[in-house]
Amino acid sequence: MSWLGVPRRDWVILAAVAVVVGAAPLAVSRYYLSILVTVGVYGMATVGLCLLAGYARQISLGHAAFYGLGAYASGLLAARWDWSPWITIPVGVLGSGLVAWLLGRPVLRLSGHYLAMATLGLGIVFQVALNELTELTGGPSGFSGIPSVPLAWLPFNSEVRSLYLVWALCLALLGLALWLVNTRIGRVLRAIGESELAAELLGLDTAAWKVRVFALSAAYAALAGALYAHYVTFLSPAPFGFMFSLELLVMATIGGLASVWGGLLGAGIVVVLTETLRSALPKSLPGSSGELELILFGLALVAIMALRPSGLAGLGRVLLGRWAPRAALATPTEAVEAESVGEAARVGS
Amino acid sequence: MSDAAQYLVTGLTLGSIYALVALGFVTVFSVTGVINFAQGEFVMLGAMLAAQFVQVGAPLPLAALLAVAGAALVGALVFEVGLRPARGASELAMIIITIGASTAIRGAALLAWGTDPRPLAAFTPGPPIELAGAAVVRQSLWVLGATAAVLVALHLFFSTTAMGRALRACAVNAVAARLVGISPRHTGLAAFVLSGAVGAVAGVVLAPLSYATYDMGLMLGLKGFVGAVLGGMANPSGAVAGGLALGLLEAFGTPISSAYKDAAAFIVLILAMLLRPGGLFGRGLGRGSL
Numbered sequence: 285m286s287w288l289g290v291p292r293r294d295w296v297i298l299a300a301v302a303v304v305v306g307a308a309p310l311a312v313s314r315y316y317l318s319i320l321v322t323v324g325v326y327g328m329a330t331v332g333l334c335l336l337a338g339y340a341r342q343i344s345l346g347h348a349a350f351y352g353l354g355a356y357a358s359g360l361l362a363a364r365w366d367w368s369p370w371i372t373i374p375v376g377v378l379g380s381g382l383v384a385w386l387l388g389r390p391v392l393r394l395s396g397h398y399l400a401m402a403t404l405g406l407g408i409v410f411q412v413a414l415n416e417l418t419e420l421t422g423g424p425s426g427f428s429g430i431p432s433v434p435l436a437w438l439p440f441n442s443e444v445r446s447l448y449l450v451w452a453l454c455l456a457l458l459g460l461a462l463w464l465v466n467t468r469i470g471r472v473l474r475a476i477g478e479s480e481l482a483a484e485l486l487g488l489d490t491a492a493w494k495v496r497v498f499a500l501s502a503a504y505a506a507l508a509g510a511l512y513a514h515y516v517t518f519l520s521p522a523p524f525g526f527m528f529s530l531e532l533l534v535m536a537t538i539g540g541l542a543s544v545w546g547g548l549l550g551a552g553i554v555v556v557l558t559e560t561l562r563s564a565l566p567k568s569l570p571g572s573s574g575e576l577e578l579i580l581f582g583l584a585l586v587a588i589m590a591l592r593p594s595g596l597a598g599l600g601r602v603l604l605g606r607w608a609p610r611a612a613l614a615t616p617t618e619a620v621e622a623e624s625v626g627e628a629a630r631v632g633s
Numbered sequence: 634m635s636d637a638a639q640y641l642v643t644g645l646t647l648g649s650i651y652a653l654v655a656l657g658f659v660t661v662f663s664v665t666g667v668i669n670f671a672q673g674e675f676v677m678l679g680a681m682l683a684a685q686f687v688q689v690g691a692p693l694p695l696a697a698l699l700a701v702a703g704a705a706l707v708g709a710l711v712f713e714v715g716l717r718p719a720r721g722a723s724e725l726a727m728i729i730i731t732i733g734a735s736t737a738i739r740g741a742a743l744l745a746w747g748t749d750p751r752p753l754a755a756f757t758p759g760p761p762i763e764l765a766g767a768a769v770v771r772q773s774l775w776v777l778g779a780t781a782a783v784l785v786a787l788h789l790f791f792s793t794t795a796m797g798r799a800l801r802a803c804a805v806n807a808v809a810a811r812l813v814g815i816s817p818r819h820t821g822l823a824a825f826v827l828s829g830a831v832g833a834v835a836g837v838v839l840a841p842l843s844y845a846t847y848d849m850g851l852m853l854g855l856k857g858f859v860g861a862v863l864g865g866m867a868n869p870s871g872a873v874a875g876g877l878a879l880g881l882l883e884a885f886g887t888p889i890s891s892a893y894k895d896a897a898a899f900i901v902l903i904l905a906m907l908l909r910p911g912g913l914f915g916r917g918l919g920r921g922s923l
Contacts, residue, residue: 337725343725390907391903391907393907394906394907398862398906400668401858401859401862401902401906402902402903402906402907404855404858404899405859405899405900405902405903406899406903408855408895408896408899409896409899409900412893412895412896413896416893526851526855527851530670530732533725533728533729533732534729534732534733537725537726537729538729541725576740576744577740578736578737578739578740578743579736579737579740579741579744580740581733581736581737581740582733582734582735582736582737582738582739582740583733583737584733585729585730585732585733585736586714586715586730586733586734586737589719589722589726589727589729589730589733590715590716590718590719590730591718591719593719593721593722593723593726594722594723594726
């Protein structure tokens with residue numbers, strides 16, 4: 285019951301999501317459409333991060349840099365040199381993937397916390413460069429005049445056009461990721477994630493594979509960033525800092541790192557949670573503003589992760605009473621780790 | 634020459650703060666295996682609470698003591714409410730929990746104190762002291778002294794008290810420690826209380842040098858993390874060396890290009906890690922000993 289090696293269930297869900305998003309403009313207002321666009325953009329970046337952090341288990345604390353690189357590359361080429369977005373977006377995506385590939389070759393030799401720190405460093409270097417290369421990037425105040433993706437031939441208003449463009453690409457990339465993880469490549473990545481040493485003993489060139497998945501996940505982030513740039517038509521360095529790298533990781537982990545769907549789910553949960561808090565709090569508690577939003581968002585993160593550390597993907601099955609084997613909810617190692625005394629002994633008992 | 638002396642003093646002062654934050658990271662990581670991204674918020678709490686207590690009329694020593702106790706209490710809360718219920722979860726899940734805790738703490742600080750920076754008077758007022766051609770702000774001496782005092786106190790705690798030895802046992806081998814009856818719940822709690830207190834000390838002595846703001850914890854936490862990783866993430870002396878090295882790197886990098894100061898520091902760090910993946914001062918990878 286599968287097509288291209290991907291279980292039929294996944295294709296059905298993919299089609300269902302496409303139908304729901306396709307019908308959304310009929311049912312909801314412009315405000316909700318803009319939220320959906322954001323979910324699609326973040327979801328794309330997060331799905332890529334899941335491949336890197338969930339399957340190959342290589343942590344990146346600097347993914348906002350690749351998101352920003354895609355955004356700035358495509359935005360600058362289109363705004364300053366009048367290139368068509370149809371060309372600047374692929375250039376931005378391929379360029380960012382290439383940069384990630386070049387940087388990844390030395391950096392991915394590191395593992396664990398050193399990799400986390402090196403990627404964090406890359407992110408901060410990128411942020412500083414955006415602020416300081418004033419001639420090119422406009423510095424801290426940024427630049428505007430980025431054209432939208434020319435889709436005027438579509439008989440919709442601009443918000444709906446953005447929605448369809450973002451989600452068509454988001455679902456295509458999600459499908460690509462679903463296909464990848466069900467091929468030999470997916471098995472290679474999982475093997476590296478389980479044990480790099482064991483993967484190497486099986487004859488895999490782990491260094492090369494890690495660099496490839498790093499570049500691929502950077503390209504996912506860059507496409508998301510480029511679409512974001514042409515959607516908002518204005519760029520400044522602020523959204524591409526360390527906080528956004530963390531937010532991407534948060535979205536991936538909440539949804540379920542070791543699952544492609546987790547990326548989209550996590551992006552949806554985080555965006556909807558943030559927006560709900562932002563709009564509901566002032567109504568229910570007059571006079572309150574961003575502070576309570578921060579507090580509640582933080583507490584929600586703690587609660588979700590404390591109650592369901594493997595993420596929320598797969599929770600639906602659990603709620604429906606169809607207990608999937610543990611290994612299907614978490615990766616095998618996670619399931620084993622969760623049961624081993626060693627892990628339990630690490631934090632409280 | 635006097636320039637170099639000046640940078641040295643600035644670097645050591647800054648580095649001491651990073652070292653204290655790094656100590657918190659290493660203590661929690663060694664005992665529980667968790668990277669606590671809320672570490673920087675403990676520093677913020679120390680600075681903010683001290684400024685607040687002084688403002689309502691408490692004498693400075695009392696205010697400092699209350700601030701440290703308050704941050705330690707928050708450290709305990711982070712462990713008991715956030716991490717303990719999730720025991721056995723993956724490291725990344727734990728990291729996300731500490732990120733959530735840090736966001737909540739920052740939000741609470743914003744709610745309580747707003748965005749305005751809060752001043753705290755220097756511990757001993759007076760003009761800077763001339764020392765080998767460098768003008769040393771008196772508060773710098775307090776920072777260096779407090780760091781030295783914390784180091785001595787931690788050393789005594791880890792080597793002479795039963796709880797300190799239990800923490801060290803956990804750091805060497807958590808399973809073996811559990812087998813001989815050391816409760817991971819107690820050691821985890823102690824590690825978080827300790828790192829909350831150490832972070833708050835950094836905040837209290839730092840506040841007179843730079844205003845206390847609700848969002849100061851993020852960057853300080855990052856820098857402390859860098860210091861801890863530089864030191865190999867494995868032992869307190871490595872963390873202190875890593876923190877001081879980062880402070881000196883920043884201070885001596887400032888005259889070359891102050892705009893690219895942060896970037897330069899990180900580039901040097903990445904290169905350093907590539908050349909010495911075991912940490913610059915550490916003996917090797919992974920959890921070591923306290």
